[in-house]
Amino acid sequence: MKILVTGARGFVGARIMDEWNEAIPAPSLRGANEDAIRQLLDTVDPDVIIHTAAISDIPACEKNPDASYQANVEIPVWLAKTGVKLVAFSTDQVYSGCNDEGPYREEAAEPANLYARHKLEMERRTLEANPNTVLLRATWMYDMPIYRIANRGNFLVNMLRNKELSFSSTQHRAVTYVREVAYHIMEAASLPGGVYNYGSENEFTMMDTALWLKKTLSLPIMIHDAGLLHNLWMDCSRIKNNGIHFNSTLDGLRECMEDYGLCEISR
Numbered sequence: 001m002k003i004l005v006t007g008a009r010g011f012v013g014a015r016i017m018d019e020w021n022e023a024i025p026a027p028s029l030r031g032a033n034e035d036a037i038r039q040l041l042d043t044v045d046p047d048v049i050i051h052t053a054a055i056s057d058i059p060a061c062e063k064n065p066d067a068s069y070q071a072n073v074e075i076p077v078w079l080a081k082t083g084v085k086l087v088a089f090s091t092d093q094v095y096s097g098c099n100d101e102g103p104y105r106e107e108a109a110e111p112a113n114l115y116a117r118h119k120l121e122m123e124r125r126t127l128e129a130n131p132n133t134v135l136l137r138a139t140w141m142y143d144m145p146i147y148r149i150a151n152r153g154n155f156l157v158n159m160l161r162n163k164e165l166s167f168s169s170t171q172h173r174a175v176t177y178v179r180e181v182a183y184h185i186m187e188a189a190s191l192p193g194g195v196y197n198y199g200s201e202n203e204f205t206m207m208d209t210a211l212w213l214k215k216t217l218s219l220p221i222m223i224h225d226a227g228l229l230h231n232l233w234m235d236c237s238r239i240k241n242n243g244i245h246f247n248s249t250l251d252g253l254r255e256c257m258e259d260y261g262l263c264e265i266s267r
């Protein structure tokens with residue numbers, strides 16, 4: 001099977017390339033138009049596109065809405081219009097304006113920022129263009145840095161690098177080990193078209209999750225209460241019912257720490 005990965009040098013894309021090393025990295029799609037996308041697809045002729053390229057920084061999207069619209073809506077819609085099976089990343093931020101506490105099922109989306117509004121529009125329009133499209137609403141993901149690959153600020157690295165951090169003692173959201181996201185991606189590619197919450201679940205608040213990590217790794221970090229923050233708590237039953245099972249947030253962190261020998265380092 002020919003797999004084309006966009007954003008192949010990005011945070012998620014690089015891990016997908018590492019897991020599925022026969023996959024083909026797409027050239028950068030920055031500033032691409034519909035013709036360029038069509039030409040790329042004609043040349044590569046993939047069976048599936050794993051689309052990770054995006055502007056995923058919330059303030060960057062607010063600052064430049066046109067760039068966000070092109071990257072986060074138009075490019076994925078052009079990919080969907082080629083008719084090739086598309087697996088595209090969306091975000092748990094689509095739940096940022098929901099009124100109830102959650103956990104949120106896929107039908108409940110109510111975005112409260114521009115990035116999330118663009119992602120939600122992308123979901124709707126890619127499905128209109130190709131009903132076979134799989135949209136994966138991802139949680140905040142983490143990994144340790146990889147040599148010569150850009151790393152994003154993420155929960156684990158932030159906890160390891162900082163002396164003080166704030167997390168909400170009421171906010172429910174999950175964080176997911178990005179290696180699991182990459183590991184399951186071809187199972188995701190065989191899902192029927194539609195929207196899926198895709199990642200770990202978390203029964204603990206972010207404050208309790210951070211305190212657990214602090215204790216487990218004996219980290220010299222002060223954790224403050226960030227006060228009330230909106231929940232981004234996803235119910236992942238739909239992917240589980242389709243046979244895709246992620247670790248819980250704490251088990252995912254344990255697995256990552258084992259992969260990198262972090263528990264031994266902290267002893």
Ligand SMILES: NC(=O)c1ccc[n+]([C@@H]2O[C@H](COP(=O)([O-])OP(=O)(O)OC[C@H]3O[C@@H](n4cnc5c(N)ncnc54)[C@H](OP(=O)(O)O)[C@@H]3O)[C@@H](O)[C@H]2O)c1
Pocket residue numbers: 006007008009010011012013027028029030031051052053054055056057067070071075089090091092138139140141142152
């Ligand atoms: N990281 C997270 O925790 C997180 C959480 C929820 C959802 N997501 C979603 O998961 C996907 C992957 O996230 P990520 O963290 O891997 O993203 P990332 O590393 O910030 O970016 C991925 C790639 O997007 C491409 N890109 C950047 N600006 C672009 C633009 N203006 N037009 C087209 N392409 C552009 C870049 O590839 P080139 O250098 O090749 O152009 C970049 O390497 C995104 O859809 C994101 O919204 C991520």
